[in-house]
Amino acid sequence: DEQDKCPTVAGLSRYNGCPIPDTDKDGVNDEVDACPTEAGISANHGCPDVQPILTQAASNLKFAIGKSYLSAKQLANLDAVVAVLAKYANVSLAIGGHTDNTGAEKLNAKLSINRANVVAKYLIKKGVDAKRISTSGFGFANPTADNKTKDGRSQNRRAELTAVYN
Incomplete structure (x- = not known):
């Protein structure tokens, strides 16, 4: 008509x-x-895909042997994550902690969750709602590099950030 x-x-x-x-x-x-x-992207309800930003921020979330503290540079990278989560309220965050294969499996399981939790605590301290964050520890179960080399073990002592689109 x-x-x-x-x-x-x-x-x-x-x-x-x-x-x-x-x-x-x-x-x-x-x-x-x-x-x-x-x-x-449709997975993020028409908002931009934030995973590349999270991957970049996590690229330096590496840890010393047996440690779970964050450096000033790592904190600065996490501030970018805080900004992304502030801008996109429909994005939550899954944090996975990992270790190399040095030491006992039980100790590494605890250390890996501590690494994820230290990242989560910082984000919460900076204003991210704790309900938007989940943490998991994987111990040495999911290496991204060869644990037979010093560099490989260094790459495996990490935290990973994954966007969860609500």
């Missing part, structure tokens, strides 16, 4: 016969897009 502004495509009357708009052209229509003016 004459009120249909988009006569060649299916649409809704509330949009004058046109499809639901997608202002940022990310494939997530504006009615369900949590970030309608900023292109994103």
Whole structure:
């Protein structure tokens, strides 16, 4: 009819016969897009994928043998994570702590959860709601490098940050 502004495509009357708009052209229509003016991914409700930022921030979350404290540089990187979580309230965070294979399995299990928890405590101290953070310790079960070398063991003593899109 004459009120249909988009006569060649299916649409809704509330949009004058046109499809639901997608202002940022990310494939997530504006009615369900949590970030309608900023292109994103459907898994994050139309908001940008924050995993690359988290991966970058975690790239220096390496720990000394048997330790679970954070350096000033690591804290600065975590401040970027705080900013991301402040901007995108629909993103939660899974923190995984890891160790190398030096020492007993039981000790490494405890150390790995301590590493995840120290990261979580810092983020909470900086204002991230504790309900948005989960922590897990994996001990030496998931190495990313060869535990036979000093460098490999160093790479395995880490914390990983994973975005959880709510």
